Amino acid sequence: MKFEVLEPRTLDEAVFLLSKAPEETRVIAGGQSLLLMIRSGLVMPRFLLSLSHVKELGEIRLTPEKNVYIGATVTHREVLNSQLLSQRAAILLQAVFRIGSTPVRNFGTLGGNLCHNEMGSDPPPALLALNASVECVSGRGRRKVPLADFLTDYFETSLSADEILIGIEIPSISANLKTVYLKHTFRSGDLALVGVAAMISMQDGVCEEMRLALGGVGPVPFRASKAEKLAQQKRLDKEVIEEVAIAAADASDPISDAHASADYRKKMARVFVRRALQGLTSAGERA
Amino acid sequence: MKRVIRLEVNGDEVEVAVEPATLLLDVLRDSLGLTGARRGCETSYCGACTVLIDGRVAHSCAILAVLAGERKITTVEGLAQDGKLDPLQESFIEHNGFQCGYCTPGMILAAKALLMENPDVTEADVRRGIDGNLCRCTGYQKIVAAIMGGARKYAEKRNA
Numbered sequence: 001m002k003f004e005v006l007e008p009r010t011l012d013e014a015v016f017l018l019s020k021a022p023e024e025t026r027v028i029a030g031g032q033s034l035l036l037m038i039r040s041g042l043v044m045p046r047f048l049l050s051l052s053h054v055k056e057l058g059e060i061r062l063t064p065e066k067n068v069y070i071g072a073t074v075t076h077r078e079v080l081n082s083q084l085l086s087q088r089a090a091i092l093l094q095a096v097f098r099i100g101s102t103p104v105r106n107f108g109t110l111g112g113n114l115c116h117n118e119m120g121s122d123p124p125p126a127l128l129a130l131n132a133s134v135e136c137v138s139g140r141g142r143r144k145v146p147l148a149d150f151l152t153d154y155f156e157t158s159l160s161a162d163e164i165l166i167g168i169e170i171p172s173i174s175a176n177l178k179t180v181y182l183k184h185t186f187r188s189g190d191l192a193l194v195g196v197a198a199m200i201s202m203q204d205g206v207c208e209e210m211r212l213a214l215g216g217v218g219p220v221p222f223r224a225s226k227a228e229k230l231a232q233q234k235r236l237d238k239e240v241i242e243e244v245a246i247a248a249a250d251a252s253d254p255i256s257d258a259h260a261s262a263d264y265r266k267k268m269a270r271v272f273v274r275r276a277l278q279g280l281t282s283a284g285e286r287a
Numbered sequence: 288m289k290r291v292i293r294l295e296v297n298g299d300e301v302e303v304a305v306e307p308a309t310l311l312l313d314v315l316r317d318s319l320g321l322t323g324a325r326r327g328c329e330t331s332y333c334g335a336c337t338v339l340i341d342g343r344v345a346h347s348c349a350i351l352a353v354l355a356g357e358r359k360i361t362t363v364e365g366l367a368q369d370g371k372l373d374p375l376q377e378s379f380i381e382h383n384g385f386q387c388g389y390c391t392p393g394m395i396l397a398a399k400a401l402l403m404e405n406p407d408v409t410e411a412d413v414r415r416g417i418d419g420n421l422c423r424c425t426g427y428q429k430i431v432a433a434i435m436g437g438a439r440k441y442a443e444k445r446n447a
Contacts, residue, residue, distance in 0.1 A: 001308040002306075002308060003307055003308060004288075004307055005290075005307040005351065005353050005354070028354075031349065031350070031351065031354070032331060032349055035331075035349050035350075035351065036330055036331060036349065039329070039330075040330075048307070048351075050354055052354060077343075100331075100419075101332075101334070101418045101419030101420075102344050102397065102400075102415070102416065102418055102419045103331070103334070103337065103344045103345050103346045103349070103419040104331065104346075104349075104419065106343045106344060106345060107340075107345060107349070107350065188418055189332060189418065189419070
């Protein structure tokens with residue numbers, strides 16, 4: 001394990017340093033995933049470009065359009081403590097609450113989590129349900145990418161070697177949307193075998209809008225669009241919920257590994273979508 | 288190439304020359320002789336290497352020393368004051384909150400960070416607070432009891 005650590009003070013400097021050797025440089029924020037990748041020999045960078053001192057990336061703020069913007073080096077802990085996010089993106093807090101363990105949440109960052117794109121990670125399904133996008137910057141300029149296009153394959157993203165993810169933007173949502181994130185895992189510190197982010201708004205007893213995103217059950221977390229449409233303008237009774245859950249599980253494409261078989265993961269996708277929707281609708285009736 | 292970093296460890300300012308790839312854990316154990324932070328899984332899972340950075344629980348096997356520069360590090364060696372154990376440490380002894388002891392420094396530091404932030408903990412808070420620390424001997428019951436006992440000791444001290 002041999003590399004040099006670069007510590008720019010500004011974003012411009014960071015972009016410049018990265019442009020000098022993009023293929024040999026890895027950007028590091030909290031390092032909670034990247035260091036493990038390096039130490040196991042899966043990544044062997046010559047330079048580590050630390051974003052820790054780039055102050056402007058550490059903020060959570062409202063944009064002029066009233067979207068929430070989360071800087072790339074904001075830690076999971078800071079997400080959990082953010083009043084702004086708890087009001088405007090509660091489902092993200094529900095998901096971040098389930099990440100790894102306290103030390104990982106203390107130092108790991110949301111930006112790093114997305115760039116790592118590990119299967120079964122908790123924030124991506126929540127952020128997909130929130131229609132989040134990410135902002136990336138390089139010497140060639142800035143671009144905003146919907147998160148769904150950013151996450152491309154196991155451990156792969158559409159980030160170019162010379163680009164830095166600088167923030168995550170979350171559009172504001174209707175106050176009528178009830179949200180939940182459910183995670184299925186055997187031990188609390190593990191990645192999700194299945195992670196389900198669900199959002200529902202009801203009007204006069206029928207479903208006005210449903211957003212459903214799944215993680216851990218395919219190469220990338222995804223929105224179950226077909227399943228979402230099945231709920232449109234319907235009463236969410238037992239039969240409809242089961243139909244939606246089956247459609248969501250059908251859209252999954254899980255792997256088999258030491259933790260669970262593909263069959264089991266698919267089955268659990270159905271079970272956890274059902275539980276999420278049952279939870280949201282019965283809460284609605286009580287309210 | 289080695290780089291000199293400055294750390295505050297258990298209240299003392301120290302300067303150490305480290306390779307960029309050196310882990311905080313290695314600096315503490317090998318350069319400073321503080322072996323309270325243990326080498327365990329070295330994949331940020333087991334928590335044997337737990338230290339506090341600016342009062343927050345960290346796995347020192349997942350932190351590069353050069354990126355911890357200028358920060359306050361607390362290891363288990365830094366808890367006792369004037370030769371007197373921290374109330375949490377006393378509580379671990381009273382409750383037999385360990386068997387082999389390998390996880391103990393990490394457990395105590397995780398509990399310390401938790402109680403500093405939230406003095407009125409419930410048992411559920413405690414169990415979540417040590418979610419980054421594995422014990423393979425005790426089944427956690429006595430550890431949780433020891434931390435709850437430590438919380439009571441802190442409360443008595445505050446109200447004294």
